[in-house]
Amino acid sequence: MNPMQNIRIEKITINIGCGESGEKLDKVKKLLGILTNKKVVITQTHKRTSFGMAKGRPIGCKVTLRGKDADEFLKKALDTVNFKLSKNIFDKQGSFSFGIKEHISIPGVKYDPDIGIFGMDVCVSLERPGFRVKRKKISRKVGKKHLIKPDDAMEWVAKNYKVELI
Numbered sequence: 001m002n003p004m005q006n007i008r009i010e011k012i013t014i015n016i017g018c019g020e021s022g023e024k025l026d027k028v029k030k031l032l033g034i035l036t037n038k039k040v041v042i043t044q045t046h047k048r049t050s051f052g053m054a055k056g057r058p059i060g061c062k063v064t065l066r067g068k069d070a071d072e073f074l075k076k077a078l079d080t081v082n083f084k085l086s087k088n089i090f091d092k093q094g095s096f097s098f099g100i101k102e103h104i105s106i107p108g109v110k111y112d113p114d115i116g117i118f119g120m121d122v123c124v125s126l127e128r129p130g131f132r133v134k135r136k137k138i139s140r141k142v143g144k145k146h147l148i149k150p151d152d153a154m155e156w157v158a159k160n161y162k163v164e165l166i
Contacts, residue, residue: 017060094148
């Protein structure tokens with residue numbers, strides 16, 4: 001097989017939305033810091049919502065993992081869903097996202113009464129070698145044969161992480 005066709009994890013984004021700023025947001029930020037040992041970024045509203053939230057208000061936190069950290073976290077996250085994923089969670093670019101209902105279901109995480117229990121979204125972006133041409137200043141297109149299709153991503157996840165696709 002051509003080494004340029006190998007699929008790898010570009011990044012994993014872990015997102016927890018709490019819907020408000022204040023004490024709850026601080027707990028979420030602390031939790032993500034404990035889970036990943038990485039810098040936590042606060043997410044804000046982009047426009048006024050129908051629920052009356054003004055533009056620019058903090059509503060959640062996220063962390064981006066790459067490399068070995070991403071691989072290790074993905075194994076733990078897949079363990080919480082019993083290594084079973086739906087085929088519907090894969091998008092046209094081959095990336096996939098799934099939710100974790102309670103963070104205490106992640107292996108090695110203990111309940112902390114000061115933080116409480118939060119759910120989170122795990123978004124996995126996949127790429128092949130050569131995808132960096134999309135991110136260059138002079139943007140180029142990635143060829144059709146080099147793009148990751150949903151079937152390729154499903155096969156890769158099933159093979160590398162022994163995930164059962166439902």
